[in-house]
Amino acid sequence: MPQQLLLLSVVSVWLLAGFFLADATYYSHHVYNLRHRTYSHRASNMDNQLPQVVPTEPPVEVVPPRLHNFSRIFYGIMFDAGSTGTRIHIYKFIQKDPAGLPVLDNEMYHAVKPGLSAYADKPEVGGDTIRQLLKVAKKTVPKEEWRQTPVVLKATAGLRLLPEEKAKALLDEVKDVFDESPFFVPNNSVSLMNGTNEGVLAWVTVNFLTGHLYAKTRRTVGILDLGGGSTQITFLPKSKKTVISAPPSYIARIDMFNSTYELYTHSYLGNGLIAARLATLGALGADGLDWKVFTSSCLPKKFREDWTFGGLTYKVSGIPDGYAGYKLCYHEVMRVVKGIIHQPFEVKGNSVFYAFSYYYDRAVESGLIDGSRGGVVEVRDFKKRAKEVCNKMTKYRPISPFLCMDMTYITCLLKEGFGFKDSTVLQLTKKVNNVETSWALGATFDFFHNLNIH
Template identity: 80%
Template sequence: MTCHGVVSHPVNLSHTFYGIMFDAGSTGTRIHIYTFIQKDPVELPVLDNEMYHAVKPGLSAYKDKPEEGGNTIRALLKVAKKTVPEDEWKQTPVVLKATAGLRLLPKEKANALLDEVREVFDESPFFVPNNSVSIMNGTNEGVLAWVTVNFLTGHLYAKTRKTVGILDLGGGSTQITFLPKSKATAVIHLFRLDKYICIMLQDTQDFYKSDTLFNCHPRWGQCNNWFTLSGLDWKVFTSSCLPKKFREDWTFGGITYKVSGIPDGYAGYKLCYYEVMRVVKGIVHQPFEVKGSSIFYAFSYYFDRAVESGLIDGSRGGMVEVRDFKKRAKEVCNKMTKYRPISPFLCMDMTYITCLLKEGFGFKDNTMLQVRQEQVTGHKGRGQAPRR
């Protein structure tokens, strides 16, 4: 009997799969198509790549025409069909999470939009899980952002408990999320998730005062427009944060407002900062962690306004000290005529960011922030940091 040796070759057990996530924000709808690779069944998959595409305006702009809102989702699903191999369509889950834009709509209008999206998903070739279309609350928004950033930066893989914090400034809410170092922080002041993650968030409606309206601009996005009531007209608001001769109609939450500068008054950084401080000061708890050496990533409108004002390069992001936002806010506010073609709200936006970081959260002037986009770029092993 003759025996023949058998040469064994390692079997390639790696598996590639996909996931489709819609982020229905206040100012736009974004699709993220993720590619994951699982090299071994007993190991966690790693993020290999992401396809990102966005459209404006956001779903909330179609509150009276939900069918048109559904068409924006159909258009984005075409991007998914081109990205995901056809033989993977039935196994690829598609999910939409809406944030403050829909949270702030009347319930019946928000539900009509969600129902329309469900119909669009059901007619698509992708896998539609239960509860695939929903409105995400601000708490989950902050927690998931924290998990995402720490996954992409590799901190969730590390054996140590060292992580980074996140600062998110969106269209209708703002979150600061971090790993607490102080027991007082974890127990007393903030939301706690298994004693590991703390999140501090503030929705716009919580910032309402009798003589000051703190609202979200539907075009520029962040929760940073505060206007003093002018006379007895409860729909006209003025602010020293706007150019003196500026006046514009804008709609938010189904109500149209007239906003303007103060034609016969003064404008500039000092007056604007005072207006913002009346809204921010004392309302937000200042956690111990921001005063230490914790690393924070800032994205969304922190990034957009830093780029718009020339603080960082839009293609790469960058490191920014809190005092840099302050310095640039002064320049913008005291030279509004120069920056007005870019955005008449830039002074207001930059001053709000400065005041929120300093007076609200309690960051020091020399605190260094990693200002990045939210879009992910993949590489071997795991994803990179947020890029937006």
């Protein structure tokens, strides 16, 4: 209960301060004139900017029924279409009274596998997975609120890796499914999100939920998000040298709380955990999948199997007459990381990073942390456990034959890629105050403020 009260108070403070500042009305008879929120970016490449949303049509006015006790509940639905699964986040907000500010009450989360990208050649089947998740939304959101509840889908690396025409066909199918639904479908309700947004909005979610965004100390935590197709790093630099030495497109600005946050952020497409498996095997972008067998010393010697990702099937195998183990595996995954990942100047310091998605999942599977509570580890702990898993592949094979490869890749990504010290502290978590640590909540906030919902 104290955690929930903390979360409610944090959300109230955020809304009071005008988070992602914009004119907005939250399904209420009272209009709150919040200052306009802006994003800016040092790079001239528009693909890397957090977009300004310019309404092309007048906002849709949805007038809620007048309640005698002035209490009002409303919802927002955000779909995260990732490379390995599609997730639905249903956020419930409460308007205490007409003159007050709404607060975030809770989140309903559900996921299906595989991701939309697996249906690249069958978009209508991909649409059925969205219908399945919309059934969850219908059960969660009261029927009288359906027509006033916005539904939004943002696709990430899985669709960014697809040919443009196939990605568009999937997104068009999702839009058709949304239009069939009883929920409110705003303009641009289905879109492909760029990597900069993904990293920044995940940083917003975590620092919002941990209470850092409303603290005057400007002490924040960095985030490390490891998806299937891409990986993101975002943090607030303490040293000007970090900003000066970074590629211009790696620095993003956000104006909020009467302050400007200049973030270091980048998304590495193709360096997510599953894409890295393919790259390690030499299968990423390869042809001849019908007859080629892709081998690795990161896999158990007697392992051989067909493995499907992104709608393609690969024949993968260990090396029956060769060697396997941590050292050889590390040498293989090094090729996927070395010279590709930029090393920010100050990550060699003592900053604290929250790490989630596959960082969390693999730490749980390898026994590094408890699956129900998460935990605090150092980078050296990933290395130590990776060695143990790789040198005892038979023991860990029932969990996953790819566990050695995955743990070694995570170790290599942290150390050789980003340049973290062995002593860097990582807070591994799946939820903060019972809300998923992903970009979805940050995107929902951003969406509400851009749309001017009445």
